[in-house]
Amino acid sequence: MADQDGEPPKLFDLCVFTFVQSKELSETVIQELSQNLAKYGAEVIQPKRDGSLPLAAATHIVSNTIDFPQYTEATSMMIPVVKSNWIQASLAKNKQAQLRPYSPDPRMIFSDVVLSCADIPESDKESIIGATMAMGGTESNNLTKIVTHICALSTDHPKCQMALQKNLKCKIVLPHWFDDCFKLGKRIDPAPYLLPDPEILRAHPGGNIPIPSSQHLQGATSARPDFIPTPVDSEAESRPKLTIFQEKKVMLSSDLSISARLKDIVKELISDGGGQLTDYVEDCDWFICHYRDGDNYVRAAHASKPIGNLSWLYHLITHNAWTTPTHRLLHYPIPRHGIPGFQDMRIAVSNYGGEARIYLENLITASGATYTKTMKADNTHLITARANSEKCDAARDWNISMANHLWIEESYAKCEMQSLTVSKYTHFPQRTNLGEVIGQTMFDVDKLQALYYPGGRPKKPASASKRKRKTLEGAEEDADADSSANAASRHTRKDFDVMQDDDAEAADYAVEESGGPRPAKRRATSFATPAREQRHVRTGKENETPSTVSSSSRSAKEKARSRLSGLVDDIALYEKEKKRIPKDGQPWGGKRAADLIEKKHLNRRSVSSPAPPSDDHDDEAAPVAKRPAKKTKPTLKQIEARVILTGFKRWVNDKHKEDADRRKLREMGISVVSDGNVCDYLVAPQLVRTVKFLRNLSRGATVVSSSWIETCLDTGEVPPPTDYLLKDKENEQKMGLKLQTSVARAAANKGRLLRGLPIYCTASIKNGTESYKVIAEANGAQFLVYGPRSGSTIKPTDPDEDPEGPDPVYLLSTANPEEKKLWKKFEDMARQGNMEPRVVASDWLLDVVMRQELTFDTKYLVTNFFNSA
Numbered sequence: 005m006a007d008q009d010g011e012p013p014k015l016f017d018l019c020v021f022t023f024v025q026s027k028e029l030s031e032t033v034i035q036e037l038s039q040n041l042a043k044y045g046a047e048v049i050q051p052k053r054d055g056s057l058p059l060a061a062a063t064h065i066v067s068n069t070i071d072f073p074q075y076t077e078a079t080s081m082m083i084p085v086v087k088s089n090w091i092q093a094s095l096a097k098n099k100q101a102q103l104r105p106y107s108p109d110p111r112m113i114f115s116d117v118v119l120s121c122a123d124i125p126e127s128d129k130e131s132i133i134g135a136t137m138a139m140g141g142t143e144s145n146n147l148t149k150i151v152t153h154i155c156a157l158s159t160d161h162p163k164c165q166m167a168l169q170k171n172l173k174c175k176i177v178l179p180h181w182f183d184d185c186f187k188l189g190k191r192i193d194p195a196p197y198l199l200p201d202p203e204i205l206r207a208h209p210g211g212n213i214p215i216p217s218s219q220h221l222q223g224a225t226s227a228r229p230d231f232i233p234t235p236v237d238s239e240a241e242s243r244p245k246l247t248i249f250q251e252k253k254v255m256l257s258s259d260l261s262i263s264a265r266l267k268d269i270v271k272e273l274i275s276d277g278g279g280q281l282t283d284y285v286e287d288c289d290w291f292i293c294h295y296r297d298g299d300n301y302v303r304a305a306h307a308s309k310p311i312g313n314l315s316w317l318y319h320l321i322t323h324n325a326w327t328t329p330t331h332r333l334l335h336y337p338i339p340r341h342g343i344p345g346f347q348d349m350r351i352a353v354s355n356y357g358g359e360a361r362i363y364l365e366n367l368i369t370a371s372g373a374t375y376t377k378t379m380k381a382d383n384t385h386l387i388t389a390r391a392n393s394e395k396c397d398a399a400r401d402w403n404i405s406m407a408n409h410l411w412i413e414e415s416y417a418k419c420e421m422q423s424l425t426v427s428k429y430t431h432f433p434q435r436t437n438l439g440e441v442i443g444q445t446m447f448d449v450d451k452l453q454a455l456y457y458p459g460g461r462p463k464k465p466a467s468a469s470k471r472k473r474k475t476l477e478g479a480e481e482d483a484d485a486d487s488s489a490n491a492a493s494r495h496t497r498k499d500f501d502v503m504q505d506d507d508a509e510a511a512d513y514a515v516e517e518s519g520g521p522r523p524a525k526r527r528a529t530s531f532a533t534p535a536r537e538q539r540h541v542r543t544g545k546e547n548e549t550p551s552t553v554s555s556s557s558r559s560a561k562e563k564a565r566s567r568l569s570g571l572v573d574d575i576a577l578y579e580k581e582k583k584r585i586p587k588d589g590q591p592w593g594g595k596r597a598a599d600l601i602e603k604k605h606l607n608r609r610s611v612s613s614p615a616p617p618s619d620d621h622d623d624e625a626a627p628v629a630k631r632p633a634k635k636t637k638p639t640l641k642q643i644e645a646r647v648i649l650t651g652f653k654r655w656v657n658d659k660h661k662e663d664a665d666r667r668k669l670r671e672m673g674i675s676v677v678s679d680g681n682v683c684d685y686l687v688a689p690q691l692v693r694t695v696k697f698l699r700n701l702s703r704g705a706t707v708v709s710s711s712w713i714e715t716c717l718d719t720g721e722v723p724p725p726t727d728y729l730l731k732d733k734e735n736e737q738k739m740g741l742k743l744q745t746s747v748a749r750a751a752a753n754k755g756r757l758l759r760g761l762p763i764y765c766t767a768s769i770k771n772g773t774e775s776y777k778v779i780a781e782a783n784g785a786q787f788l789v790y791g792p793r794s795g796s797t798i799k800p801t802d803p804d805e806d807p808e809g810p811d812p813v814y815l816l817s818t819a820n821p822e823e824k825k826l827w828k829k830f831e832d833m834a835r836q837g838n839m840e841p842r843v844v845a846s847d848w849l850l851d852v853v854m855r856q857e858l859t860f861d862t863k864y865l866v867t868n869f870f871n872s873a
């Protein structure tokens with residue numbers, strides 16, 4: 005079904021691309037891609053006259069090489085630089101692909117790696133994750149479908165067991181693989197490192213696996229020529245010689261989580277680069293530690309030695325270039341107990357994507373707060389780049405503080421929680437995604453000193469480090485110089501990567517989902533309605549890497565995506581509403597509820613004020629909510645309610661009375677809208693399974709009893725409609741549901757209960773297909789009529805690729821002989837497409853919609869239903 009709210013957003017709406025022409029990306033290809041991008045809503049801007057890139061305006065830079073002058077500046081501004089095949093990948097999926105895997109930076113050897121650690125000791129874990137991240141990878145604590153590598157010492161861990169059982173595609177590798185790649189600065193074939201029987205360990209049959217020691221590494225290193233096609237010593241193939249450590253003494257503090265193996269590697273890298281490790285703080289030039297405390301830290305700080313943490317060290321190694329550790333918030337050791345005041349904070353993030361999101365996660369954690377992937381009612385803060393998103397709406401509803409990232413950055417930089425009353429923290433320029441100015445906050449060094457190493461000599465930058473700065477980071481310095489000039493125009497830049505929001509949620513959800521209203525899986529691709537797809541892309545999310553791309557994960561991604569398009573928040577909202585008003589009954593969902601409650605509190609006396617129309621469960625409703633109030637009796641001024649009546653007996657066969665009553669209602673501020681319009685209240689005498697009822701219920705309308713309208717007409721007064729919520733015990737019991745629960749669920753489902761779920765219906769079904777179509781589509785299903793001449797419309801997928809098993813596909817049917825003949829054909833089609841056929845009575849659909857919960861019971865199968873009925 006088509007969206008009713010105008011132009012559907014296109015895939016690249018709000019994106020501004022600029023291209024870097026190169027040997028690897030020719031003019032012709034650029035032109036071709038530009039046309040494609042434009043077709044999907046993007047703007048493409050040309051380099052400036054002097055050949056430089058319009059960084060201030062671009063949201064994405066497409067380049068197949070990092071060999072262009074502004075690369076460093078672009079990355080420091082966190083403007084994503086992606087290879088051109090990112091565009092194709094996005095188009096192929098009809099949603100923006102994740103950015104990291106498409107980095108053209110050859111140093112990001114782990115860019116498409118999603119790592120999950122299994123039975124790895126904590127200290128190793130930290131260092132492996134740190135190194136992986138430094139080279140472009142991502143980490144997922146839970147085993148999700150997007151995980152590409154599990155790092156483990158044995159296959160005993162449940163994660164490994166699960167991967168093996170479910171035949172997941174991810175590789176189970178020894179930590180040595182990461183170490184060796186890190187050391188080489190190259191990604192080597194993991195085959196010799198693969199569990200359960202890794203070749204590199206076979207050389208040491210007696211070697212104990214549980215404690216990984218450097219022996220394994222030594223063994224692996226010396227044995228490497230046997231396993232690695234390109235010898236390590238080949239200069240061309242291994243990491244280029246580091247120059248950054250020349251004549252430098254580096255001290256690794258004992259508080260670091262660095263494994264013996266990794267420490268050896270680091271040591272080797274440093275000494276190969278002409279530096280050395282030292283154990284004496286007095287001797288060292290650079291001090292690497294995890295926490296901002298301890299004698300050594302204080303002494304190093306007092307001696308004005310550059311101090312950074314492992315991330316900083318990895319950055320130096322990866323980039324072979326100097327950067328001041330206090331220039332990047334995540335390069336400096338963390339405060340052991342966080343920043344005062346953040347300990348009890350639960351912070352969620354919205355509208356930031358890619359690097360920016362990962363950075364914020366780390367910053368939140370480092371500040372001592374808890375980062376949450378999803379936002380629930382118990383969150384204290386939402387950090388967002390723009391003031392609009394579903395999370396933002398929910399934050400407003402739940403009284404969760406909203407701020408942009410400057411708040412957390414400056415709090416961390418100043419080592420003190422900044423007040424949200426400072427307006428810059430809550431300022432959200434209309435057309436700007438503040439992601440564009442992330443990562444530019446530096447430490448307040450005086451504050452660091454005052455708090456963590458009071459006294460000592462006045463801080464003076466070490467001259468040696470100044471000298472270092474010149475070479476490779478020249479570009480970065482240019483960036484600094486240029487940044488104030490850019491700042492002025494920067495806020496013209498449009499959304500940065502909004503769609504990348506909530507990666508992590510998507511990822512997690514893909515595997516862990518259980519219970520609750522489930523978004524439907526989709527596999528029958530020929531059903532896809534691009535408009536809807538794209539619409540959800542706006543808030544939806546992609547988090548998969550090329551190595552896991554397959555049609556198999558599509559269903560999970562689908563789930564994830566619909567999940568992201570608001571269900572998480574909405575369900576949580578619903579839960580909260582339930583908690584909020586447990587006693588006097590009605591668990592309404594969403595803003596409507598919040599508004600009602602507020603009204604109740606503020607306004608309990610003026611009982612004649614019904615709630616303002618809701619506008620957030622239904623995009624279509626938004627403009628209507630702003631309708632000016634009608635000029636009526638003064639006491640009724642505020643009243644505004646659009647109602648749809650179903651089964652209203654009073655007017656049966658009395659057009660005259662109907663017209664008069666409608667006028668009367670309108671004077672009271674109640675407008676009886678005709679079919680096809682949006683309404684706030686569905687007025688019904690009882691629970692009925694009519695199209696009108698189900699369709700409006702699906703849209704989240706509040707269902708009130710006809711007696712409300714009767715009372716209005718009889719008394720000329722408008723009591724709060726919420727006092728007249730429809731109660732129909734008898735039918736509720738008959739149908740086995742609670743109406744107000746359904747209403748609340750409907751509000752949370754936002755018409756997406758059946759999103760993407762393929763529902764076929766026999767052409768000859770009793771009463772016609774039309775009403776089922778309307779009901780199914782009101783809930784986002786893909787509705788198709790199925791007849792004797794229908795071809796196959798399910799695109800087959802490889803069953804082995806879907807560890808979750810086949811997705812269901814439904815056929816609504818009755819048991820008449822003509823329809824019966826179709827069953828086998830339908831079932832064959834489904835099975836061929838690796839889907840599970842369910843031929844059901846239409847009551848299944850009606851019940852599911854009435855309950856607003858996607859469930860299934862074999863009693864609905866036609867074979868059961870019509871036999872017993």
Ligand SMILES: *[C@@H]1O[C@H](CO)[C@@H](O)[C@H](O)[C@H]1NC(C)=O
Pocket residue numbers: 145146377512516
């Ligand atoms: C990981 O999975 C566990 C159990 O399945 C769940 O409780 C937890 O919230 C998940 N962790 C994250 C970070 O989502």
Ligand SMILES: *[C@@H]1O[C@H](CO)[C@@H](O)[C@H](O)[C@H]1NC(C)=O
Pocket residue numbers: 130134135294313314315316333334335336337338366367370
């Ligand atoms: C370095 O510190 C930052 C916080 O300042 C933290 O997020 C990061 O994980 C640390 N890096 C390592 C490798 O420990």
Ligand SMILES: *[C@@H]1O[C@H](CO)[C@@H](O)[C@H](O)[C@H]1NC(C)=O
Pocket residue numbers: 403405
């Ligand atoms: C909202 O939160 C603020 C503090 O965060 C608190 O002062 C205020 O009372 C809350 N308002 C409501 C309606 O809960």
Ligand SMILES: *[C@@H]1O[C@H](CO)[C@@H](O)[C@H](O)[C@H]1NC(C)=O
Pocket residue numbers: 648678679680681682683695696697699700703705
């Ligand atoms: C309510 O049902 C009527 C009749 O089917 C329909 O025209 C109207 O659009 C529905 N309202 C909503 C909000 O879906």
Ligand SMILES: *[C@@H]1O[C@H](CO)[C@@H](O)[C@H](O)[C@H]1NC(C)=O
Pocket residue numbers: 770771846
């Ligand atoms: C068809 O419609 C009639 C009334 O119009 C109704 O009684 C009957 O239950 C409907 N049949 C089905 C299968 O929905």
